[in-house]
């Protein structure tokens with residue numbers, strides 16, 4: 001019998017790193033400091049070194065990372081944050097949660113990342129931040145975006161790097177490319193834990209202090225609250241899991257990039273499939289391996305019949321989501337966001353994917 005194809009193979013990963021994970025978890029069970037135990041700071045120090053950021057603050061999820069970042073910037077009702085509607089809902093959710101308004105600008109149709117050339121026209125006196133999303137694991141045009149932000153009175157730039165941890169951009173690491181970088185350790189992400197987790201990165205001391213305090217109910221010291229905060233800590237156990245995975249991260253990122261390259265070669269001769277453009281000054285860690293087709297429903301059915309799991313990231317752009325009606329502003333046309341939302345779908349992607357399985361995955365697309 002042929003082996004079942006997994007969309008993300010966390011079991012294969014666990015089999016590979018079981019000894020390290022089990023030992024790390026056992027250590028936490030033994031010392032019993034489940035909240036803010038020593039693994040929390042240990043992980044933050046390791047991630048600071050990995051990204052080159054001065055500060056890393058772990059938090060309860062990627063969503064919480066974005067929320068805490070915006071709270072530290074003192075985002076208020078009436079403020080605007082420029083982002084794209086073609087992303088996971090959390091990107092805009094945190095803006096609306098704080099009473100501010102997401103301003104949607106369109107994406108580039110070939111990378112599905114925000115089109116930096118459209119950002120300037122969206123800026124108003126209310127613009128408090130720009131939030132590019134590094135979709136599918138490829139960093140957005142951060143230098144162009146930072147330059148626009150600097151020209152307009154140092155607007156903050158928050159990189160939503162939930163899908164791009166480990167990716168590089170002009171030799172620099174994702175998460176350390178702007179005012180604040182936010183990532184997610186959701187299990188299927190390039191660096192995942194065994195539950196929810198996330199991290200925030202910055203080189204700004206004042207913002208780092210604010211985010212550390214906001215993470216723990218805005219307290220400056222125990223039971224003394226100088227800011228409005230939340231319960232946003234990452235569990236010690238989840239930090240221990242990420243620490244166990246860190247030793248293999250470089251290898252896993254290499255495997256992801258290699259698997260992406262193999263897909264690209266296999267799909268080269270399939271004209272009905274439009275591949276994501278990857279810019280030459282950056283790599284893509286394939287948080288999702290996503291392509292575009294004209295007849296998505298038919299293609300997904302074919303893959304399903306062949307036992308290939310797929311997903312659609314994301315079928316409905318945020319300006320069409322019922323909860324967001326009347327809560328956003330649009331700058332320019334969103335034609336590309338509309339179009340890619342109808343065309344994209346993702347194939348299985350993880351570091352344990354072998355060439356033979358990828359051939360099986362791609363085969364139904366060629367027929």
Ligand SMILES: Cc1ncc(COP(=O)(O)O)c(C=O)c1O
Nearest residue numbers: 061062063088090091162184186
């Ligand atoms: C682009 C983007 N932003 C934010 C998030 C939120 O991360 P989390 O699920 O850890 O809250 C995700 C996760 O799916 C994401 O893909």
